Amino acid sequence: MSEFQRFLAKRLAISILLTLVAVSVIFVVLRLLPGSPFESLVTAGNLSQQQITEIRAMYGLDQPMWRQYLSYLQSILLFQFGYSILRSQPVWGVLAPRLVNTLILLVPALVTTAVLSSLLGMYVGWNRGSKLEKLSIIATTFLRSTPVFITGILFVIIFAYNLELVPAFGMRSISASPEGYVETFASLDFLHHYILPFTVSVLYYSGDFLLLARNGVVEKRGSEFLKLHRAKGLSEMQQLARAGRNSMLPILTYFALRLGMIFQGLILLEVVFGWPGIGRELVLAIQQQDYPLVQAAVFIMALAVIVANLVADVLYAYFDPTVSTSGGGAA
Amino acid sequence: MSLLDITDLTVTYSTDSGTVHAVNDVSFSIDEGVNYGLAGESGSGKSTLAEAVLGLLPSNGSVESGSIEFQGRDLTGLSERERRDVLWEDIAYIPQSAMDSLDPVMSTGAQIRQAIQTHRNVTDDKARARVRELFEIVGLDPDRIDDYPHEFSGGMRQRVTIAMALALEPDLIIADEPTTGLDVIVQDKIIDKILEIQDRMDSSLLLITHEIGVIAETCDELSILYGGKAMEQGSVDNVLVNPTNPYTMGLKNSFPEIEEGDQDPVSIPGSPPNxxxxxxxxxxxDRCPFATEECEASHPDLVDLPNRNHRSACHHVTKAAQMRRDATDPETWGIPDSHDESDRGEVLLETDGLEKYYEQSQPLLEQLRGNDPNYVRAVDGVSLRVRRSEILGIAGESGCGKSTLGETIALLKQPTGGEFVFDGEPYEHYADGNMREFRRKVQIIFQDPFDSLNPRQTVRQLVGEPLTIHDYRTEERERAIIETLEKVGLTPARKFLDQYPHQLSGGQRQRVAVAKALVLDPDFLICDEPASMLDVSLKVNLLNLLRELADTEDIGIVYISHDLASLVQVSDRLAIMYLGRVIEEGDVESIAAEPKHPYTTSLLAAAPEKDPTVDRDRVLLDGEPPDPVDLPSGCVFAPRCPKAEDECRESEPGLDTVRSGEHRAACYFPDGETPAADDLADDRSGTYGDPEFSSPASGDSASD
Structure with a gap:
């Protein structure tokens, strides 16, 4: 086994362990919540005690806790998420479209902002002290620290209500009833609805990447190896490219982690723009104590973060030759 | 026609606190094929000059006036684009710190290829072939061109930058302190390599360094810079043999040399000008003992001395011979001559077979199998004795374990084996609740005076802190602090009390570090390369201070350094370390005069000579020390030793193998009565080109 394979195997094992821990925590926390999914039905008086017992037996909720836990583990690790209690349809059928909706909004936004803001960050870091640097830092920090719903509402007021350029709400217009993903997303109507939330999320994420890239380049700017590059006769832009390449690691790590967290959606943004994403769905499910739905959603989110971490580690080892994959203390 | 002509060059930096005049009206010219040296202390403007030639001045620096003509073109008037074409194609650069000057995320080969392809339109294959060729020229394994910088040791990285400088066969190579920070043996190898190659390529070299020894050995002509002014210039033979400028005399006298071990080196008191x-x-x-009113009035112009290639900027050139005579006397420079040998007192510290092993991390599977882990034997059975008012010098290459030894005898690290006795009490006594007492009696001074002082504390707080910790002389705190500051030569002490480290010069900071150690009136001082970051004249100051402390305060001192020349100056006894062991020990005089161990011989031979008329035989050791985890059987030095026989590879010689009086060495075939260096040089002649990678260590240097 090569050193890299061993490193990978080790990281994989750790990831699997982490997943198990995360899954167990979800299980326990949900059971600790007061009440049960049927409480509302019972208080409404629609169900008899007899019926409740039957339904509980049907969902296996009458079994001892450890047995519930075991069967939960078994199914969730096989990606069998079961039936939603309140919606009476398979959990995956509820979650999948919401997840796709969220990803189609946030992944392009994140990639766009990671590329653009990092490049801008590197540029302003290289030209330290310029007006552009100050302006970009102030602007992105402002956007980053303002809650996203405020920026969102502001944009809605300006572009949707006052200028009436784009619709304020939803993913498609109310009259549209598309079938399947292709029909939903491949239309001008969708693009029309897409622009505003996309722009807001790009701006929201931009600050972190800009600052990371800028700081990296500022730190590298005075370094000896850049002086040697300069002495070799590299042009200003080539030098900047080397400085940027050398400060890529934190950006890469941050990107991978953000990518993992995207699976949680941007709940506030989804609410403001009426975007049918996974974040909104999760909030609803928790309110209603829809165990299977919450468990599945949280499992997917945890898994995404863990996988993103793993990817970040592997990328790190690939992009920085000085990172030792053997994990020994010597490096 | 001369290659590079610098006329009346003035460079300034604009800073928040005003303009800094770094280079003032400096002129010199370099002919084709000539090696030119620029010498001076830090702050003398020598690096600024190089940066001005290369156009690499930082953005706040600018060439105020003067011209830099290269092959008849004025470099100062070039546009960015034109300058880029000249760089590397015509003028290449070997940077100062090999450790950080290579791009860490680009393979070394790719970096050299980049230099080639920026200027020449060649295919990748051709460029790669050229890189392989270059690696071979500088003595690196051509198969390693795809390795990254961190996989090479410091010396090898410097070879990579040299290979890069050679890539396009430039007319001029500017080397800015190419060997600073490298071990003396590696330094010798690098200088040798630069000279050999430059000879072959017939290019000119501008060598910038603060070691006049290096210039004396390599250059034809030189300029001595001070405060941004050229103080003296001309051919090396004239300037260094018969200096006519008081500054050159001071610089030369403060450069320690092994042969004059019994003489105190003479330092230049004071610090560089504002x-x-x-x-x-x-x-x-301000620092010149011969200064008169005339000197106050104007800065002297460079005066041509009759009939030889020699110019000096001094109002008193005519009295040069007289000044030369006076300059060797410390009293001229206002330094009291206090060299009374005091008797060495009782034994203060004694170790017997002291060991410090580090366990290596091993895979889980091995641990489960119960296999013993590998150990790095950083200190491997060292037996030492230090008496009161004695300075024991410990010398060796980096990685030989000398710093670990220092930290172990300071009990900053726990010894893993062997006996340790300090002041009559064994290690167990101190480990068992008496550590505070030990910490008061034993003080350690670290390598870097810039990092070891807290920048947010004043001198008063810095020096007073140990008093608070140990509750020592608390009722007369202020007096204790002032006394100590005066002891280390920071007078008047009151002036320094409220200053912060950044307001002090390098030499003053190191003195504060020493004061911090001395304020508790320790019995024992451990100095770990305290002078390696300091300029020559400051270094000499510190060495003299330590010598004086040992003589007057009756304390024992262990001085750890790789710089054998300064060790010889300051120490009473020397211990030479190689791979965790002491391989030779004895009185300084007898080791310097008659080294027994071949390793000592090569260390001594690698130290540069400041007198250009003396021809030194280079003894170039092959390879690098072997991996301390997987040591060869027998004598650890055998793989690099020119005299190794089968016997050496079979069993390890003990320290008592050779013995004459106090002088002991661990070698079966000690260097005998015949001048050792000659003998070695005969064996080694012509083999210095042997690539470094032939040693078993090359693969392991990657891991650090």
Whole structure:
């Protein structure tokens, strides 16, 4: 086994362990919540005690806790998420479209902002002290620290209500009833609805990447190896490219982690723009104590973060030759 | 026609606190094929000059006036684009710190290829072939061109930058302190390599360094810079043999040399001038013992000395012979001559077979199998004795375990084996609740005076802190602090009390570090390369201070360094370390005069000589020390030793193998009565080109 394979195997094992821990925590926390999914039905008086017992037996909720836990583990690790209690349809059928909706909004936004803001960050870091640097830092920090719903509402007021350029709400217009993903997303109507939330999320994420890239380049700017590059006769832009390449690691790590967290959606943004994403769905499910739905959603989110971490580690080892994959203390 | 012509060059930096005049009206020219040296202390403007030639001045630096003509073109007037074409194609650069000057995320080969392809339109294959060729020229394994910088040791990285400088066969190579920070043996190898190659390529070299020894050995002509002014220039033979400028004399006298071990080196007191104004008086007048009113009035022009290639900027050139005589006497420089040998007292510290092993991390599977882990034997059975008012010097290459030894005898690290006795009490006594007492009696001074002082504390707080910790002389705190500051030569002490480290010069900071150690009136001082970051004249100051402390205060001192020349100056006894062991020990005089161990011989031979008329035989050791985890059987030095026989590879010689009086060495075939260096040089002649990678260590240097 090569050193890299061993490193990978080790990281994989750790990831699997982490997943198990995360899954167990979800299980326990949900059971600790007061009440049960049927409480509302019972208080409404629609169900008899007899019926409740039957339904509980049907969902296996009458079994001892450890047995519930075991069967939960078994199914969730096989990606069998079961039936939603309140919606009476398979959990995956509820979650999948919401997840796709969220990803189609946030992944392009994140990639766009990671590329653009990092490049801008590197540029302003290289030209330290310029007006552009100050302006970009102030602007992105402002956007980053303002809650996203405020920026969102502001944009809605300006572009949707006052200028009436784009619709304020939803993913498609109310009259549209598309079938399947292709029909939903491949239309001008969708693009029309897409622009505003996309722009807001790009701006929201931009600050972190800009600052990371800028700081990296500022730190590298005075370094000896850049002086040697300069002495070799590299042009200003080539030098900047080397400085940027050398400060890529934190950006890469941050990107991978953000990518993992995207699976949680941007709940506030989804609410403001009426975007049918996974974040909104999760909030609803928790309110209603829809165990299977919450468990599945949280499992997917945890898994995404863990996988993103793993990817970040592997990328790190690939992009920085000085990172030792053997994990020994010597490096 | 001369290759590079610098005329009246003036460079300034604009800073928040005004303009700094770094280079003032400096002129010199370099002919084709000539090696030119630029010498001076830090702050003398020598690196700024190089940066000005290369156009690499930082954005706040600018060439105020003067011209830099290269092959008849004025470099100062070039546009960015034109300058880029000249760089590397015509003028290449070997940077100062090999450790950080290579791009860490680009393979070394790719970096050299980049230099080639920026200027020449060649295919990748051709460029790669050229890189392989270059690696071979500088003595690196051509198969390693795809390795990254961190996989090479410091010396090898410097070879990579040299290979890069050679890539396009430039007319001029500017080397800015190419060997600073490298071990003396590696330094010798690198200088040798630069000279050999430059000879072959017939290019000119501008060598910038603060070691006049290196210039004396490599250059034909030189300029001595001080405070941004050229103090003296001309052919190396004239300037260094018969200096006519007091500054050159001071610089030369403060450069320690092994042969004059019994003589105190003479330092130049004071610190470099403030460059916030363009100089009106002679820049050196504040530190010059020969200064008169004339010197106050104006900075002297460079005067041609009759009949030889030699110019000096001094109002008193005519009295040069007289000054030369006076300059060797410390009293001229206002330094009291206090060299009374005091008797060495009782034994203060004694170790017997002291060991410090580090366990290596091993895979889980191995641990489960119960296999013993590998150990790095950083200190492997060292037996030492230090008496009161004695300075024991410990010398060796980096990685030989000398710093670990220092930290172990300071009990900053726990010894893993062997006996340790301090002041009559064994290690167990101190480990068992008496550590505080030990910490008061034993003080350690670290390598870097810039990092070891807290920048947010004043001198009063810094020096007073140990008093608070140990509750020592608390009722007369202020007096204790002032006394100590005066002891280390920071007078008047009151002036320094409220200053912060950044307001002090390098030499003053190191003195504060020493004061911090001395304020508790320790019995024992451990100095770990305290002078390696300091300029020559400051270094000498510190060495003299330590010598004086040992003589007057009756304390024992262990001085750890790789710089054998300064060790010889300051120490009473020497211990030479190689791979965790002491391989030779004895009185300084007898080791310097008659080294027994071949390793000592090569260390001594690698130290540069400041007198250009002396021809030194280079003894170039092959390879690098072997991996301390997987040591060869027998003598650890055998793989690099020119005299190794089968016997050496079979069993390890003990320290008592050779013995004459106090002088002991661990070698079966000690260097005998015949001058050792000659003998070695005969064996080694012509083999210095042997690539470094032939040693078993090359693969392992990657891991650090």
């Amino acid at each position: 460059l916030s104004e363009s100089p009106s008086a002679c820049v050196f007048k």
